[in-house]
Amino acid sequence: MPEVKLVDVTKRFGDVHALRGVSLTVKDGEYVCILGPSGCGKSTLLRIIAGLLQPDSGSIYIDGRDVTYKPPEERQVGFVFQNIALFPHMDSWSNVTYGPVVKCMDRDTAYKAVRELMVILNIAKYSGLYPYELSGGIAQMIAIVRALATGAKLLLLDEPLGALDPRVRVNLKYELRRMVKDLNLTAIHVTHNQEEALTVADRIVVMRSGIVEGFDTPENLYWRPKNLFIADFIGKVNIMRGVISRVIGEKVLISLTNGQLVELHAEGFSEGDSVVLAIRPENFEFSSDDVMQDISLTGVVARVRFMGEYYRYDVRTEAGETIIVNYPVGGDVKKLGEKVRIWFNPETVLIYPYPEKGIEKELMVEI
Amino acid sequence: MGSLRLSNVSKRFGKVVALKNMSLEISDGEYVVVLGPTGAGKTTLLKIIAGLLKQDTGEIYIDGVKVDDYPPEERNVSLFFQNFALFPHMTILENVAFGLKVRGYDSREAENRALEALRLMHLDNRAYSYPRELSGGMQQRVALARTIITGASILLLDEPLSQLDAKIKSELQYELRDFVKNLGLTALHVTNDVEEALALADRIAIINRGEVVQVGTPFEMVEEPKDVFVAGFMTDMNLMEGIVEEVSTNSVIVDIGNIKLRSSRKGSFRRGEMVIVGVKSKDFKVQKADGELVCRIEDSIFSFKYRKLIVCFDNGLRVQVKTDKSGLEKGAYVSLRVDPNDVYLFPCPKGGLRAAIAEITGVS
Numbered sequence: 019m020p021e022v023k024l025v026d027v028t029k030r031f032g033d034v035h036a037l038r039g040v041s042l043t044v045k046d047g048e049y050v051c052i053l054g055p056s057g058c059g060k061s062t063l064l065r066i067i068a069g070l071l072q073p074d075s076g077s078i079y080i081d082g083r084d085v086t087y088k089p090p091e092e093r094q095v096g097f098v099f100q101n102i103a104l105f106p107h108m109d110s111w112s113n114v115t116y117g118p119v120v121k122c123m124d125r126d127t128a129y130k131a132v133r134e135l136m137v138i139l140n141i142a143k144y145s146g147l148y149p150y151e152l153s154g155g156i157a158q159m160i161a162i163v164r165a166l167a168t169g170a171k172l173l174l175l176d177e178p179l180g181a182l183d184p185r186v187r188v189n190l191k192y193e194l195r196r197m198v199k200d201l202n203l204t205a206i207h208v209t210h211n212q213e214e215a216l217t218v219a220d221r222i223v224v225m226r227s228g229i230v231e232g233f234d235t236p237e238n239l240y241w242r243p244k245n246l247f248i249a250d251f252i253g254k255v256n257i258m259r260g261v262i263s264r265v266i267g268e269k270v271l272i273s274l275t276n277g278q279l280v281e282l283h284a285e286g287f288s289e290g291d292s293v294v295l296a297i298r299p300e301n302f303e304f305s306s307d308d309v310m311q312d313i314s315l316t317g318v319v320a321r322v323r324f325m326g327e328y329y330r331y332d333v334r335t336e337a338g339e340t341i342i343v344n345y346p347v348g349g350d351v352k353k354l355g356e357k358v359r360i361w362f363n364p365e366t367v368l369i370y371p372y373p374e375k376g377i378e379k380e381l382m383v384e385i
Numbered sequence: 386m387g388s389l390r391l392s393n394v395s396k397r398f399g400k401v402v403a404l405k406n407m408s409l410e411i412s413d414g415e416y417v418v419v420l421g422p423t424g425a426g427k428t429t430l431l432k433i434i435a436g437l438l439k440q441d442t443g444e445i446y447i448d449g450v451k452v453d454d455y456p457p458e459e460r461n462v463s464l465f466f467q468n469f470a471l472f473p474h475m476t477i478l479e480n481v482a483f484g485l486k487v488r489g490y491d492s493r494e495a496e497n498r499a500l501e502a503l504r505l506m507h508l509d510n511r512a513y514s515y516p517r518e519l520s521g522g523m524q525q526r527v528a529l530a531r532t533i534i535t536g537a538s539i540l541l542l543d544e545p546l547s548q549l550d551a552k553i554k555s556e557l558q559y560e561l562r563d564f565v566k567n568l569g570l571t572a573l574h575v576t577n578d579v580e581e582a583l584a585l586a587d588r589i590a591i592i593n594r595g596e597v598v599q600v601g602t603p604f605e606m607v608e609e610p611k612d613v614f615v616a617g618f619m620t621d622m623n624l625m626e627g628i629v630e631e632v633s634t635n636s637v638i639v640d641i642g643n644i645k646l647r648s649s650r651k652g653s654f655r656r657g658e659m660v661i662v663g664v665k666s667k668d669f670k671v672q673k674a675d676g677e678l679v680c681r682i683e684d685s686i687f688s689f690k691y692r693k694l695i696v697c698f699d700n701g702l703r704v705q706v707k708t709d710k711s712g713l714e715k716g717a718y719v720s721l722r723v724d725p726n727d728v729y730l731f732p733c734p735k736g737g738l739r740a741a742i743a744e745i746t747g748v749s
Binding site for chain 2: 154183254383
């Protein structure tokens with residue numbers, strides 16, 4: 019049940035800054051995901067925690083002990099890779115007991131612990147099977163048990179579901195979370211998949227080009243993201259530009275580039291500030307002509323896709339913007355070319371200062 | 386100019402049956418996605434159509450012409466390989482334009498077209514980079530650009546978006562469809578990702594163990610799945626074993642270990658028959674515990690605008706419920722409701738429900 023603390027960790031590979039001063043604390047018993055686009059430094063960070071890589075500067079503490087210069091085997095961590103690496107010539111039981119045997123641990127105690135682990139995870143029945151006889155999902159569970167077999171309480175997972183079929187992934191991520199919680203482990207799980215991170219983690223570290231952009235709960239990252247990059251990275255947002263035309267107590271009046279005025283709760287803005295409004299596709303509604311909303315946009319449906327539980331509409335507005343609207347299946351279905359009026363509840367709008375480097379750069383995932 | 390028809394195509398590798406009497410028809414200009422788990426036979430299917438593998442039995446027709454004896458280059462198809470390979474010594478632009486130049490386009494025209502395809506892939510700013518300077522996802526997009534502008538009328542795409550970051554993929558998939566449609570091409574696209582299939586396809590074909598299970602529009606596949614496999618693959622349906630207790634003209638009552646659900650969906654079932662009951666997580670409505678369908682909230686998981694509740698009934702049955710209601714805490718008791726129209730009934734699969742679910746999810 020360890021706590022992991024990183025202080026100002028940096029790492030360079032030649033000219034590439036993989037980590038630029040990362041500090042964070044993962045609490046005892048917490049399930050944390052490190053989420054970011056490829057090349058953001060997330061795997062490097064995990065390898066540094068495991069001791070497979072050395073940082074250029076900064077320190078790593080596990081349970082308060084400085085382990086920065088300790089080798090992996092003195093850190094009590096279990097590491098699981100994307101490419102399920104089981105020994106092909108050994109059955110599951112030999113695979114999972116390999117660690118305790120090599121480490122010359124007391125056989126009875128170690129075997130008993132491993133057997134219990136396999137029973138809890140409901141995979142004891144695969145003990146006698148070889149890796150080629152197992153499905154990808156089961157093989158990864160065996161790999162996880164092997165990582166924990168020597169008594170590690172800190173589980174480090176590098177894209178553990180990456181090599182599996184999407185349907186298998188959905189199932190296994192819930193199993194993973196339940197396992198970590200039932201066994202009182204601390205888990206740090208690296209992924210590039212937003213949905214995976216949001217549904218499995220207690221808190222998520224969002225990384226981009228070696229920097230921690232945010233570290234928060236899924237709810238806060240989704241409903242109250244602290245910058246425009248996170249808002250867009252965690253689910254999609256539609257972006258509208260505007261200028262603060264008046265500040266009225268805790269509210270601001272914004273004049274949008276399409277000419278409309280919107281009143282919102284927002285703090286820290288002054289008259290004349292350039293701002294960006296971000297609205298999630300699922301927070302738009304269609305309105306009928308007889309109900310007038312304060313804020314509504316008219317446009318034409320330019321694309322319709324049925325996405326299972328919702329329809330995704332691309333609405334081309336009169337001002338020439340494209341707004342994406344995700345609307346639950348069940349209501350009226352809009353047709354291609356149909357004229358529609360859409361509106362949004364001001365409570366669901368996210369507001370940010372206009373980014374200095376421009377919107378496109380601010381949202382970029384590939385550098 | 387790009388219709389495709391497979392008639393009873395079979396292929397075995399030793400003892401393994403890769404394709405079993407597969408028939409599939411794709412009209413000119415149609416975008417069809419073949420969806421199925423790993424090992425279903427998806428890649429074999431594409432290789433046979435492309436002419437890289439020969440089927441054991443059955444015929445393949447392109448534009449009404451039997452092409453079984455045609456070499457790959459005469460089939461009017463362009464194949465995107467899962468393990469694509471870019472020329473390392475050529476720039477991105479040269480890589481994409483290469484096929485066109487080989488086919489005799491002049492170099493200016495070829496490069497203009499290549500740039501257009503790169504623009505679609507949001508890579509026009511990297512046209513003069515070399516493959517090694519690009520991430521895996523970017524390289525995959527280059528290979529995809531190269532595939533779609535070869536001038537062939539039929540695109541065969543083997544997991545073309547599998548290496549992209551989720552963020553980039555979620556937008557690119559819609560644009561890819563538009564691009565293919567605007568060029569009037571026919572596409573047969575293979576994947577195991579349901580969202581990708583929904584975003585791209587005119588029709589989806591689900592295959593399993595070398596056989597076509599169901600073909601239909603995305604809407605039909607989600608709303609009218611014909612069996613447990615399709616339902617489990619396309620949706621997040623809760624699947625439960627039940628016994629038909631009462632059959633009346635418009636509805637059927639099913640008993641799931643003392644939990645009764647009424648279904649008014651079509652289908653003929655007999656009293657006493659074992660069936661699989663399916664309810665999508667969004668179709669359960671949560672309300673205050675009132676004595677009927679009472680269950681306890683075991684876990685509450687973030688699901689974007691919603692929360693996914695794992696609830697457990699007295700008889701041990703566990704289901705997932707999607708709700709936008711707030712304030713539903715772990716440990717609380719609630720009641721569920723479901724519209725009889727949203728209660729699906731399927732015949733019980735031969736090996737039982739557990740085996741069927743294991744086939745879809747890989748975990749039993």
